[in-house]
Amino acid sequence: MPRKTTYLPTKDYEIPDIDLLTLIYESRESWTTDSTVLHAEAAQPTNCITKGQARDYTKRIAYHFRNTYGIGANGPGRDVVVCISSGQVLLSTIFFGVIAAAGIYSAASSSFTHPELARQIKQGKSRLIVASPDCKDVAIKAAQECGVPLDRVLILYSMGGNRILQDVQRKGPNLIEGDNRPHEMLNWEAITDKKTLEERVICLLYSSGTTGAPKGVNLSHANIVSEALIPQYLLREYFVRQRRRDPTFKYEYRTLAHLPAAHIAGCQGYFVNPAVAGGPVFWMPKFDFAKFLEYNKKFRITFFFTVPPIYLLIAKSPLVTDQFESMHHAVTGAAPMGAELQSLAEQKIGCHISQTWGLSESTGSVTGMPWDEHDNGTGSVSPLLPNTRMRIVDDNEVDVEEGMEGEFILQGPMITKGYWDNEKATRESFTKDGLWFKTGDVGLVRDGRFYVVDRKKELIKxxxxxxxxxxxxxxxxxxxxxxxxxxxxxxxxxxxxxxxxxxxxxxxxxxxxxxxxxxxxxxxxxxxxxxxxxxxxxxxxxxxxxxxxxxxxxxxxxxxxxxxxxxxx
Missing domain, CATH: 3.30.300.30 (ANL, C-terminal domain)
Incomplete structure (x- = not known):
């Protein structure tokens, strides 16, 4: 029988059995207090919300989703709410509000045309749509095509100091007003049962398949919680090491939301991780390079994840001077970045850039570089994160020898259990024994670090x-x-x-x-x-x-x- 080679991380952590909302709003695992500012508008930073305010908005939104629109009324994990929005201060509370109502948040790209949005609405059999003002027309056309009544198309206004969630015709009430109506709040279900946490779907992120329409990736409480805590545990260990080396070392987490909120970098990276890390997200509605530079300097951004095309702009633009003086660590992903570009961008930013690798089906990163270790220009996507298991196999699912190329296959608490309402795609995405997720990425391991060399799938990035x-x-x-x-x-x-x-x-x-x-x-x-x-x-x-x-x-x-x-x- 062929020998199996399973690559292991240097350590594993014990992940608490806790639901996502309890983690964010009630748990000591989250390095925030009720007065911590979680979200702010970059163009108008006085337009912001604290954790305490975010919790209240979440409960209020959940109340109306349940009692006005029936989300979760027939049990959890059934009702899909599609959200198409550019960056907004209250967008995270829509995400958490859907989950608190026992619904499923379905993230749609703000760049979608109405046929693309209609397809996603139909796939999730959704009867409720939330949109930002700039996506209103697309949302209306898609709703009409899908037979969704316009009083079930809600527009969120939360930039420029606004606090409005109202149906597109402005006939119904503002669903997030209610400071004087504390009874109009719904508490989420606190879950501690491990099986429920692993299996209850709370978010759908769409992954383009090589054949047919994009597939909804099922993400559970356990998926998102593990992806929030594992990198944070590593980071907190780094802080301990730094303080031993330098007792005066201090770090304050601040990041800039500039990537689409409908993808894993947005849902995980802007809604969830900063609240655990203990600092604010400054929101841009859309990416604008000049403003991106301005906001990095103004808000003294200390960390961000971004993609190679933006690093290319940073590397080549004469506009880049001292905007990244506060940057402590930067991460790149979503596509490979060559050593030459990485070196030029590091010179401009003034700190190391580490590459990470993952996908929607792994709730984001499954590899990551400790902040006090560096790749030294080899082009690796870093070592495995804790609690992750990887094998590298050929087309017959037989493990290849170390150093040889093969398909990366994964196990771990962050790995999806499958695709929404698509048993065939789920079955085909796992190995024959059903135990390992097949990523479709081809690569190799060398000296404990992983290198992606090709994609088995035909996706264009x-x-x-x-x-x-x-x-x-x-x-x-x-x-x-x-x-x-x-x-x-x-x-x-x-x-x-x-x-x-x-x-x-x-x-x-x-x-x-x-x-x-x-x-x-x-x-x-x-x-x-x-x-x-x-x-x-x-x-x-x-x-x-x-x-x-x-x-x-x-x-x-x-x-x-x-x-x-x-x-x-």
Missing amino acids: YKGLQVAPAELEALLLSHELILDAAVIGVSDPDGSGNELPRAYVVADRSKISADQIKDFVRKNLAQHKQLRGGVVYLDAIPKSPSGKILRRELREMVKRETSGQGAKL
Whole structure:
């Protein structure tokens, strides 16, 4: 029988059996008091909420979700609430309010078109939608397509000092007013049963599949709590080591919300982790580089996680001077970052940048570098985090020898148990024995650190966002003038690490031009899914005898085109 090699972290922690809301609002594990400011608007920092206020908003929102809209009325883990919003001060209280009402928070990208949002509403069978003002029109169109009444489309206004949650027609009451109505609050269910914590779904994050529509990743209390506590336990041990070395050492957690809140970096990184770490999140509605620099300096940001394209801006921009003087540690993820870019960005920021690796299905990071250790330019995605187990296997799920490439497969309390209402996808994403999650990422281990070298799945990553070739291909094939199509990602020549979607089409270019094809995609899909890699006309799409697209042949074509033209920073 083939030998199994399981890679282990240097240690494990005992994770308490506690639900997410109790962790955030009631537990000593959270390094905050009721007066700690958790969320503030970067453009208007007096618009902020403390933990005590956040708890009250959460209970008030939960009360109305339960009593006005029936969320959780028929039992927990059934009713899905879709939220499409740009960054907002009260967005976390919508997240926690849904969970407190015993519902499931379904995060939708604020860049979605209405067909994309409608698909997510239908997948979750949702009958309640929350949107930010800038997403209102998309939410209305999607609701109408799905038959959701407009009095069940709620708009959250919490920037500029506003405190309004009201139906889109402004006919109903403001659901977050109520300082004089303390009876209009709902306490969440405190859970200590381990099995319930592991199995009760409280959040859906959508992961683009290589075939078919995106899948809702089921995240439980145990998933999110473990992902909040494990990195914090490591960090607190680092603080102890630092104070031994330097008794005057002090650290105050402050971060800047600049990435989309609908992804794991937002839900985990902005709603949950800062409240455990003990410091505020300063919210930007959307990413703006000039303001990003301004806010890092103004609020003396000490930590952030961001993606390689933003590090590229930092590395190359003459605007970067002293904005990162307070930065203590920075992390990169969502896509590989080369050693050259990492070195240039570190020089600009003035601190080390460590790479992490994970996915929505692992509730974020499963590797991480202790703050007083460094990669030294090897390009690794760091060692395994505590409580995580990894094997590296071939296509037959047989472990490869150390140093050889294979697919990363995982176990741990942060690993999803599957996909929402999709038994087939769940079954296919685990090993034959059902015990290990197959990540689809190919890599190797060397000296205890892990290196990602390729993706078994065909996902394209643009600015940390996933683009499924199958989704683009399905749209292209819906056009009557396009006979066949295939999509791959091509490397952005700017060295950012982005992949740009490129379409290969079988079509008569005298009847439909490349610009017309790009316009067709622009009208139907979100910004990050656009054909920035161009349109190439072919006589035929290369396919296997069984009809599968041979993407490797398309990639070989790209290699031949770019041979000898390596991108430089």
